Amino acid sequence: MHLTQLKLLSYRNFKTLSFIPHPRVNLIVGPNGSGKTNLLEAIYHLGTGKSFRSTLSNRIIQQGAETTHIYGVVEKPGFPFSIGVQRQRNSPTVLVLNQQNVANAGSLASLFPLRLINPDSFNLLIGGPKYRRHLLNWGTFHVEHQFWETWKLTTRILKQRNAALKKGAKTLIKSWDKQLEHYALALLTMNQHYYCLFEPIFLQLIKEFLPKIQNLSLRYFPGWDIAQPLSEILEVNYPKDQQRGRTHAGPHRADLKIKVANIPAKDILSRGQQKLVACALLLAQGILLKQHLGIHCAYLLDDLAAELDQSNLKRVCNLLYDIEAQLFISSLEQNAVFHTLFPPNAMKVFHVEHFHESPSLTPPS
Numbered sequence: 001m002h003l004t005q006l007k008l009l010s011y012r013n014f015k016t017l018s019f020i021p022h023p024r025v026n027l028i029v030g031p032n033g034s035g036k037t038n039l040l041e042a043i044y045h046l047g048t049g050k051s052f053r054s055t056l057s058n059r060i061i062q063q064g065a066e067t068t069h070i071y072g073v074v075e076k077p078g079f080p081f082s083i084g085v086q087r088q089r090n091s092p093t094v095l096v097l098n099q100q101n102v103a104n105a106g107s108l109a110s111l112f113p114l115r116l117i118n119p120d121s122f123n124l125l126i127g128g129p130k131y132r133r134h135l136l137n138w139g140t141f142h143v144e145h146q147f148w149e150t151w152k153l154t155t156r157i158l159k160q161r162n163a164a165l166k167k168g169a170k171t172l173i174k175s176w177d178k179q180l181e182h183y184a185l186a187l188l189t190m191n192q193h194y195y196c197l198f199e200p201i202f203l204q205l206i207k208e209f210l211p212k213i214q215n216l217s218l219r220y221f222p223g224w225d226i227a228q229p230l231s232e233i234l235e236v237n238y239p240k241d242q243q244r245g246r247t248h249a250g251p252h253r254a255d256l257k258i259k260v261a262n263i264p265a266k267d268i269l270s271r272g273q274q275k276l277v278a279c280a281l282l283l284a285q286g287i288l289l290k291q292h293l294g295i296h297c298a299y300l301l302d303d304l305a306a307e308l309d310q311s312n313l314k315r316v317c318n319l320l321y322d323i324e325a326q327l328f329i330s331s332l333e334q335n336a337v338f339h340t341l342f343p344p345n346a347m348k349v350f351h352v353e354h355f356h357e358s359p360s361l362t363p364p365s
């Protein structure tokens with residue numbers, strides 16, 4: 001599936017924009033501050049309903065405007081559909097699918113799967129467990145249809161359990177513990193299934209990207225010691241949980257442990273090597289979707305040329321091209337490297353400044 005049309009209205013520094021992307025590679029060039037990242041961020045909204053830059057959703061509305069609109073058409077083979085994201089200042093974001101309002105972003109994510117590689121992706125290595133958990137859950141969500149519902153229910157139970165902890169309502173907590181255990185086991189099965197598919201693909205990429213690092217390992221940690229029933233762990237943890245008003249064990253604490261010779265990868269790999277591991281994690285997800293479900297994921301590559309050396313950049317781009325991912329790559333104009341990486345007829349180059357000069361630009365040939 002790929003994006004065939006994008007329209008923006010009062011979005012950041014774009015007053016209006018109409019963009020017809022190439023189904024394979026889109027190179028978005030322009031000087032600093034011209035709007036390259038803004039354009040990728042707008043596309044990201046179509047797959048997630050949110051920004052990757054700011055949690056303050058008002059920021060995306062053009063200064064001086066009251067409302068912003070993002071509209072896209074995504075082509076699933078033989079089945080095009082439209083996605084709209086509208087945001088009025090100080091109001092909730094409205095998501096529209098084929099002209100019908102949708103309640104949650106889960107519907108968008110399953111229709112237009114996309115992955116972003118930008119300088120923040122390196123949080124996958126150096127950041128807390130939430131970044132890796134999010135990666136694992138994103139992948140599981142695409143492979144396991146029950147995942148989203150189960151995850152939402154688990155989050156709701158955890159909220160209620162934590163509220164009961166703060167009140168010291170022990171009998172109430174017992175009933176939440178049983179339910180939490182039930183859903184935690186369902187999530188465990190789904191995450192484990194995804195992880196078993198994911199791990200060999202990831203390790204194969206590591207062999208290619210970091211041939212000198214031979215003992216890098218990945219392990220899925222479910223968020224509690226699964227040798228024991230979760231309800232028993234919750235019982236033992238009760239005093240600690242109550243004292244802090246939160247639940248210390250459960251699927252909300254899941255993580256992927258990345259180690260080299262049993263030392264956390266972030267403490268032993270160079271910054272450049274960490275970037276490659278982060279890329280491998282994100283690439284493995286697109287490869288898995290293609291291999292197991294025939295789904296083509298779109299990739300947004302923001303400033304990647306500034307992050308990787310040329311041979312690794314080439315490796316990443318070739319891999320993504322081979323899995324037929326639609327690519328949106330931002331780059332400074334003087335960076336000619338991308339022109340050599342893809343067949344000329346598989347790529348279109350868009351100059352961001354032209355979008356500002358001529359709002360309904362058709363792609364240059």
Ligand SMILES: Nc1ncnc2c1ncn2[C@@H]1O[C@H](COP(=O)(O)OP(=O)(O)O)[C@@H](O)[C@H]1O
Nearest residue numbers: 012013032033034035036037038059061062063
């Ligand atoms: N809400 C907004 N309204 C108007 N302009 C904005 C808004 N948010 C960001 N910008 C402008 O967008 C530009 C940055 O765009 P960006 O996509 O980050 O550039 P780059 O091409 O370097 O990736 C800045 O000039 C900034 O002032």
Ligand SMILES: [Mg+2]
Nearest residue numbers: 036037038303
């Ligand atoms: Mg940028």
